Amino acid sequence: MAGMGSYLKKHTEALVKEVGIEPACEVTGKSKATLGRYYSDNPEHADRFMPIDAVAQLEEAAGYPHVTVALAELRGVALNFEDRRANSERSGNVNSDVIALSQRFALLMAEYQQSIEDGQISVNEAKRLLKETTLLQQVLVDMKLNLEDESG
Template sequence: MSVESYLKKHTETLVKDVGIEAACAITGKSKATLGRYYSDSAEHADRFMPVDVVAALEAAARFPHVTAALADLRGITLAYDNERTGPTTTGVNQDVVALAQRFAMLMSEYNSAISDGKISINEAKRLLRETIAIQQVLLQMKLNLEDEVV
């Protein structure tokens, strides 16, 4: 998949996450204009969503789809915390337990997903959610380890 089609795919996901009508209201753009931003037709191949439009839509979306895609293209891992008020741990030992639990949940999801030999889109989304949860635990663990070093 080319960089262009990868970005267009994530742009489409962002618009669909927000909803086309809501996206039009948020951005002041028409359905046709938003559609051109993620169209894979040759006439729209060089047309991409402006950054300010991406920012406005990602503020309303459940996940920063385009930002995550851009980070992925550069080999950057983002820590996205959609539950910022979640509990913090009290130390590394608790982090290790949480990490083991999350990894077990990921393996359980994977086992369910691969049972028919194919991972569906919904199964992939569940796996992604568990992977992000593991990232959050690892980030908390990193912060706790840094506190112990200092």
């Protein structure tokens, strides 16, 4: 359970930081301190999580549903979210998807190679790897949607 809480807090932090702390306060009506407690890894805040309505408000303001995806992943569910389409254009071409996939994978592997040079992955390195993994996942979603379009 502790691992799950930590996982959700990391994604909550990513969501707040994508929106920005000041705009997140405005969107949710919560203070900076309250928002900070929702993703704090201090033991005293271990059982504090962002209310679902605040998650929904922030995910609407963000370009990516960080907490929703994290919850789905914890349950072994893969999400197909198309709201992201407003923020990025799909190529509509599987060939360009394959190129983008190859480029993203190469970036992920380069980041991984750099991260393990000293034999251990730091917190910052893990965050960069997570970002690259998420971007790779988005390319795969685009590719899946384009393949579905082409298959009729």
